[in-house]
Amino acid sequence: MLALHLFRESFRFAFSALLQNKLRSILSLLGITIGIFSIIAVFTFIDSIQISLENDVNNLGSNVIYIQKWPWTFTKEYPWWKYMNRPEPSMSELDLIQKKCKDADAAAYSFSTSNTVQYQNNSVDNVNVTAISPDYDKVMSLVKIVSGRYITPNEFSSGANVAIIGSDIAAGLFPGQDAVGRTIKILGRKTLVVGVLQKEGESMLGGSADICALLPVNYERTLIDMKNMFIQSRIMVKAAEGVSNEQLISELTGIMRGLRHLSPTEDDDFALNQTSMLTSGFAPAFDAIAVIGWVIGGFSILVGGIGIANIMFVSVKERTALIGIQKSLGAKNYFILMQFIIEAIMLSLLGGLFGLLIIYAITLLVGDSLGMKIILTASNVILGLTISALIGLISGFIPAYTASQLDPVEAIRSTY
């Protein structure tokens, strides 16, 4: 109880000391404000990008393996021109994978092209027209239909002229109206809209579902030249529950090598891609940005800490006589020590809090304008406040300790 009372008393002394020198307090905490702002702003930005990227990757399927002609990352050992001669994955290979692969939950085939979609006088350019096989919705989590329905097995097998369109296409072609049941022109052919996808928003990885039209593969095959080198097909295989991507890749490698009749000495003529390759590709850039923020912020905090230490020494010097009176009235050394330490921590915490408030204000101002949500996470707030408090403790300890060790007689005599 006594300790609590002493702490409250020290806090009151420290608070009134800060209030007496408002301008000096504000100027001395600016260094900490800039430091905390630099470090936590960079961490907040990076965390927000990573969260956004993770969401995009989850939409693509973190447990989905993409069998393609081209890999998503290249190695120096394997020259790019060798990839040119590789065959594209085919529907027949999908059928065999579905039969043979035990570790797969679902598999689908797809290929895409870009085209303009029209309805009467309205049109939407650069639409990602994607041909899909029946289990596409089971493999890709981004297929969430808000209006209408998914393509039926009968429509898939017969190659019916039906389509599911993204929300931006629906809004562009049918502003304020329901798109389901209307006939639009895709790749020059009349196509019935049977469903509209849920709005997804911009994706950092590109290829947002909002500007995508899904058609049965047997229908789209009749509309485009499949020998066109720009048409790149893929087989997507989703891992069964409890199966790791590595296990699935291992099984798929065996199956694909068997299907393509590759001898043990021959290289794979297919690429098995996974979404983690995309996120790991960004990691070095994130690390570099974080290090820059840390270096700038670290030095700002260091300078800020020295500023606080300086102001605390001045504060001790100014109040030497007061310390002498307090000690002569029975104040213990630890009481004086606590008084100045609390003052330094409060000063530093205020600086950190200002820095965090500036970041929070920026996150509110920026909003979604960068194509992602900037979030000041609780862990970054805790980190910012902890750094501030500890910098205050380090900066204020020596002046506080010096004050606590003063001789009351000499201190009272002080004429600063």
Place this chain on the structure above:
Amino acid sequence: MVGFYKKRHIILSILCIIGWIMVVLNFLDAFSPSVKKLGQFYPALYSLVMCMQFIAFVGIWYMKRWGVELFIASYFAETILFVFMNTVSYTSPTFVLSVIFIIVLLVFYRKMDVNL
């Protein structure tokens, strides 16, 4: 300054200056991206340990026993933290230097003041 002050040996002065430089550099390292990656609370815990070491060196500078005691406690706290962070290395310069520091400090421990 109040009371009787024990004379500080030159070795302890050098040790304190080296210690403070190490602590400041390590403190900056505490909130580096690499430490942050290890877990949400590691930067806070690591900087707290660094803070303890800084205060310990202040105590040693003033020839106080609590400085040595705090340094040893912070050393063990740091080692435990490194074990959890899976970055413990018994041959690293920091680890070896800390052991040397503790040995030197224990030599001078009896000559130090028991008060705050």
